[in-house]
Amino acid sequence: xxxxxxxxxxxxxxxxxQDSTTCLAWAKKHFNKVYAISFFYGQKHSVENxxxxxxxxxxxIPLKTVDISFIKDIVVSNLFDGTDDVNCGHSQNKxxxxxxxxxxxxxxxxxxxxxxxxxxAKHLVTGVCETDxxxxxxxxxxxxxxxxxxxxxxxxxxxxxxxxxxxxxxxTKSEEFRMAEELGIxxxxxxxxxxxxxxxxxxxxxxxGCGECPSCMLRKRGYEEFMKKxxxxxxxxx
Ligand SMILES: [Zn+2]
Numbered sequence: 700x701x702x703x704x705x706x707x708x709x710x711x712x713x714x715x716x717q718d719s720t721t722c723l724a725w726a727k728k729h730f731n732k733v734y735a736i737s738f739f740y741g742q743k744h745s746v747e748n749x750x751x752x753x754x755x756x757x758x759x760i761p762l763k764t765v766d767i768s769f770i771k772d773i774v775v776s777n778l779f780d781g782t783d784d785v786n787c788g789h790s791q792n793k794x795x796x797x798x799x800x801x802x803x804x805x806x807x808x809x810x811x812x813x814x815x816x817x818x819x820a821k822h823l824v825t826g827v828c829e830t831d832x833x834x835x836x837x838x839x840x841x842x843x844x845x846x847x848x849x850x851x852x853x854x855x856x857x858x859x860x861x862x863x864x865x866x867x868x869x870x871t872k873s874e875e876f877r878m879a880e881e882l883g884i885x886x887x888x889x890x891x892x893x894x895x896x897x898x899x900x901x902x903x904x905x906x907x908g909c910g911e912c913p914s915c916m917l918r919k920r921g922y923e924e925f926m927k928k929x930x931x932x933x934x935x936x937x
Pocket of ligand 1 (some may be wrong): 894895896897898899908909910911912913914915916
């Protein structure tokens with residue numbers, strides 16, 4: 700990555716999960732000052748806001764938490780507290796998981812871009828990923844690129860236009876674990892981050908989680924692949 704970013708600041712979308720925590724460490728390496736922003740939106744696992752706060756404190760990154768819980772009254776998702784199973788299909792599109800929150804990432808990026816402008820940062824970093832595509836349209840590269848164009852069309856701030864970075868976009872989960880290891884935060888990822896859709900904080904080899912929801916399954920499989928590929932000596936193992 701271009702080292703000229705070392706003089707510029709970034710805002711990272713933080714959720715207390717594996718992806719965003721990896722992005723926080725990545726941003727600290729590549730940018731001057733790093734800020735974090737997290738969202739409360741009535742999610743089942745609202746404990747993630749507390750975890751994001753702990754992680755940001757441990758990394759010495761200032762965090763702004765924004766309440767957008769009105770979205771719970773506006774759109775349909777089984778990710779919200781008090782709703783049903785997250786493993787079935789979404790009521791608006793059965794091909795999409797019920798945990799999908801329509802327009803969530805567009806709203807997140809819009810609010811984050813506003814905050815970035817206020818603190819003088821022109822870079823946004825988000826941990827969305829298309830490789831382990833779960834049917835979330837707003838995790839796709841084409842969405843993020845379109846959002847960047849739309850945000851800048853909405854303001855025309857010229858040299859202060861926002862640039863959105865997605866360092867995890869084309870990584871598999873096992874490569875993401877490897878990236879965390881190279882950034883020196885593998886222990887933090889395994890012991891502190893919470894990615895589980897059910898917000899279960901039971902400790903496993905792959906980190907905290909219920910071990911059964913789609914997010915835990917992905918993380919578990921990724922960790923097993925990571926250990927096999929990088930720590931059993933087959934190809935790049937130590
Ligand atoms: Zn889980």
